[in-house]
Amino acid sequence: MVTISDIAKSLGITPSTVSRALSGSERVKESTRKAVEETAEKMGYERNEAASSLRKGRSKVVGIVVPRINREFFSNVIGGAESVLDEHGYSALICQSHENTLDEIKALKTLRSNRVSGVLISHAISSTNGEHILENIAPEAILVQFDRVFSSLPGPKIISDNFHGAYEGTRHLIEQGYKKIGIIAGFMTSEAYAARLNGYKQALSDMGMEIDEDIIFYGSIVQKGGYEAGKIALDRGCDAIFSTGDYTALGALQAARERGLRVPEDFGVVGTADERFSALITPSLSSMAQHPYEMGRRAAQAFITSLKPGAKVGEIVVPMELIKRESSSRIQ
Amino acid sequence: MVTISDIAKSLGITPSTVSRALSGSERVKESTRKAVEETAEKMGYERNEAASSLRKGRSKVVGIVVPRINREFFSNVIGGAESVLDEHGYSALICQSHENTLDEIKALKTLRSNRVSGVLISHAISSTNGEHILENIAPEAILVQFDRVFSSLPGPKIISDNFHGAYEGTRHLIEQGYKKIGIIAGFMTSEAYAARLNGYKQALSDMGMEIDEDIIFYGSIVQKGGYEAGKIALDRGCDAIFSTGDYTALGALQAARERGLRVPEDFGVVGTADERFSALITPSLSSMAQHPYEMGRRAAQAFITSLKPGAKVGEIVVPMELIKRESSSRIQ
DNA sequence: CGCGAAAGTACAAACGATTGCACCAAAAAA
DNA sequence: TTTTTTGGTGCAATCGTTTGTACTTTCGCG
Numbered sequence: 001m002v003t004i005s006d007i008a009k010s011l012g013i014t015p016s017t018v019s020r021a022l023s024g025s026e027r028v029k030e031s032t033r034k035a036v037e038e039t040a041e042k043m044g045y046e047r048n049e050a051a052s053s054l055r056k057g058r059s060k061v062v063g064i065v066v067p068r069i070n071r072e073f074f075s076n077v078i079g080g081a082e083s084v085l086d087e088h089g090y091s092a093l094i095c096q097s098h099e100n101t102l103d104e105i106k107a108l109k110t111l112r113s114n115r116v117s118g119v120l121i122s123h124a125i126s127s128t129n130g131e132h133i134l135e136n137i138a139p140e141a142i143l144v145q146f147d148r149v150f151s152s153l154p155g156p157k158i159i160s161d162n163f164h165g166a167y168e169g170t171r172h173l174i175e176q177g178y179k180k181i182g183i184i185a186g187f188m189t190s191e192a193y194a195a196r197l198n199g200y201k202q203a204l205s206d207m208g209m210e211i212d213e214d215i216i217f218y219g220s221i222v223q224k225g226g227y228e229a230g231k232i233a234l235d236r237g238c239d240a241i242f243s244t245g246d247y248t249a250l251g252a253l254q255a256a257r258e259r260g261l262r263v264p265e266d267f268g269v270v271g272t273a274d275e276r277f278s279a280l281i282t283p284s285l286s287s288m289a290q291h292p293y294e295m296g297r298r299a300a301q302a303f304i305t306s307l308k309p310g311a312k313v314g315e316i317v318v319p320m321e322l323i324k325r326e327s328s329s330r331i332q
Numbered sequence: 333m334v335t336i337s338d339i340a341k342s343l344g345i346t347p348s349t350v351s352r353a354l355s356g357s358e359r360v361k362e363s364t365r366k367a368v369e370e371t372a373e374k375m376g377y378e379r380n381e382a383a384s385s386l387r388k389g390r391s392k393v394v395g396i397v398v399p400r401i402n403r404e405f406f407s408n409v410i411g412g413a414e415s416v417l418d419e420h421g422y423s424a425l426i427c428q429s430h431e432n433t434l435d436e437i438k439a440l441k442t443l444r445s446n447r448v449s450g451v452l453i454s455h456a457i458s459s460t461n462g463e464h465i466l467e468n469i470a471p472e473a474i475l476v477q478f479d480r481v482f483s484s485l486p487g488p489k490i491i492s493d494n495f496h497g498a499y500e501g502t503r504h505l506i507e508q509g510y511k512k513i514g515i516i517a518g519f520m521t522s523e524a525y526a527a528r529l530n531g532y533k534q535a536l537s538d539m540g541m542e543i544d545e546d547i548i549f550y551g552s553i554v555q556k557g558g559y560e561a562g563k564i565a566l567d568r569g570c571d572a573i574f575s576t577g578d579y580t581a582l583g584a585l586q587a588a589r590e591r592g593l594r595v596p597e598d599f600g601v602v603g604t605a606d607e608r609f610s611a612l613i614t615p616s617l618s619s620m621a622q623h624p625y626e627m628g629r630r631a632a633q634a635f636i637t638s639l640k641p642g643a644k645v646g647e648i649v650v651p652m653e654l655i656k657r658e659s660s661s662r663i664q
Numbered sequence: 665c666g667c668g669a670a671a672g673t674a675c676a677a678a679c680g681a682t683t684g685c686a687c688c689a690a691a692a693a694a
Numbered sequence: 695t696t697t698t699t700t701g702g703t704g705c706a707a708t709c710g711t712t713t714g715t716a717c718t719t720t721c722g723c724g
Binding site for chain 2: 701702703704705706708709710711
């Protein structure tokens with residue numbers, strides 16, 4: 001492996017100059033910089049990131065902590081983030097929290113051990129506040145939160161416009177003539193879900209409809225939970241469901257099918273996240289799309305921007321988009 | 333940040349002993365090791381990975397190179413690999429090749445710069461041989477290939493049992509009474525796809541059926557390609573398709589639906605990969621499941637095993653599993 | 665022509681962990 | 695008792711890069 005000393009020797013200068021030349025000028029003569037760059041190229045030099053990290057106290061690596069990497073949403077976020085990080089010479093170290101605060105802490109410790117320059121995180125559902133994040137992140141690392149954020153923590157936050165998304169989804173159902181619209185609301189420990197519930201409520205009241213706590217279903221965010229909620233919703237006379245997830249929406253569709261209801265004629269459903277299957281099932285599922293790839297890019301960009309001292313990125317809200325499909329379209 | 337010197341001072345011993353104590357005994361007294369471990373814990377010590385990497389010449393990091401992270405299959409492989417690596421104190425550095433050899437080389441260089449201990453890779457479809465991999469991987473890094481492998485390269489290889497998978501899938505269609513079965517075969521640059529085609533052919537000839545080159549469709553591995561292939565297959569009198577991917581299978585289903593054919597009564601389809609949507613669509617899609625999570629675990633385990641000098645892992649074949657669903661089940 | 669400023673480089677000390685070698689003690693063998 | 699072995703530690707160099715400080719040029723200007 002060729003080092004900067006090798007380059008220095010070969011040019012009759014010192015490693016310090018080579019280092020400076022390679023890290024963007026500063027105070028090196030244009031001609032020496034060129035010479036250094038050329039010989040570096042010629043000799044096949046590749047910076048030893050470990051040495052650099054040790055000396056500088058932080059590495060050209062950004063940690064990404066997600067509940068699970070093999071979820072459509074998160075893998076797309078990571079994909080987007082990686083593309084931006086790559087452009088700027090950073091790599092991504094991926095950790096999973098498995099929706100578990102202890103694993104989340106462990107991940108943060110790993111990242112601190114690796115002296116990462118930044119942490120992009122979407123917290124585990126079991127984490128009810130961000131204390132443990134602050135405690136286990138290196139003080140010099142830049143913290144960027146996305147999707148599931150704690151507004152109490154400092155730093156950039158990239159979130160979906162959950163409030164307006166849910167608002168639009170609910171309004172769409174109302175406009176389609178559904179009269180009693182329930183919601184599968186998720187966990188209120190997450191600000192994202194809380195905002196969606198608020199959007200739903202606001203839409204109802206703006207359109208002159210009543211808010212009925214009996215058809216607000218908290219908890220489960222998996223298909224089975226949606227199925228259970230769907231059955232109860234039907235028992236209580238709902239003719240539509242706004243769901244804060246597509247898997248739960250799928251469960252609700254299943255419940256409706258079991259009762260022999262026609263979708264969308266008798267029962268309407270709008271989900272959230274626009275999972276890949278949503279366009280493919282029959283009937284196809286209307287959904288509030290979240291643009292995870294874009295969110296990943298934004299998160300990485302927020303990190304890059306925050307590297308410049310003084311630069312501050314606040315909250316970035318990425319709009320959600322209603323994808324109208326069969327499950328909610330009874331009026332053409 | 334507390335260092336081993338801090339621990340040493342606090343115990344009145346030297347950093348060398350602390351280092352040895354922390355890295356599994358070797359030659360330290362049991363009592364001192366305990367003392368070291370306790371004070372390390374008490375002082376909140378966390379190893380500086382950068383320093384360790386610099387000194388040792390390699391880091392506690394494994395690079396994972398995949399075409400795209402936001403594909404169901406790969407994100408699951410990564411999830412599996414990460415879970416094993418984590419157990420052994422390794423982290424995963426993720427790079428995407430975007431199915432592009434140049435990006436693949438760039439990724440390998442990044443990993444070399446980071447002095448990773450190993451590289452887990454599934455090569456880009458545009459890479460026709462593994463020369464560039466050998467050239468750009470650090471000589472001391474352990475190379476593990478999975479799914480898409482070059483058998484010409486050394487080191488462990490984790491592959492699906494593509495031959496038998498395709499064999500089973502095709503046989504299943506034959507057993508269901510389909511008489512003219514085409515195949516959407518993919519690109520022959522990939523050994524995985526070539527093996528699947530062979531399995532298909534073998535099944536046909538074993539069951540006394542003719543192999544007809546006119547209903548073997550090479551190329552495209554996306555939905556649209558499957559749709560086009562499906563239309564031609566129907567024109568040529570096929571009553572079933574074995575597809576080497578689920579997206580292409582989906583396209584074939586679409587073609588059948590357009591012709592007003594009933595599935596599975598008039599036309600049978602078996603896909604490959606068991607994408608998440610496959611169970612959810614109507615009719616549900618039969619598919620050869622690949623167990624990506626398991627493959628990821630195996631790949632990581634192969635890396636861990638290979639760390640021990642002398643230990644050699646060869647080729648590991650993970651069986652594929654036929655998931656029978658509606659699209660191919662006309663006999664109960 | 666001389667002096668100060670500016671520009672360009674060199675020196676050397678870090679960063680924190682690891683490890684070959686030397687060393688000392690205590691235990692075992694002679 | 696002396697010698698050898700072995701079990702534990704300490705010493706000090708090293709990994710490759712970065713960066714504060716000091717030094718040498720070169721140049722401009724009075």
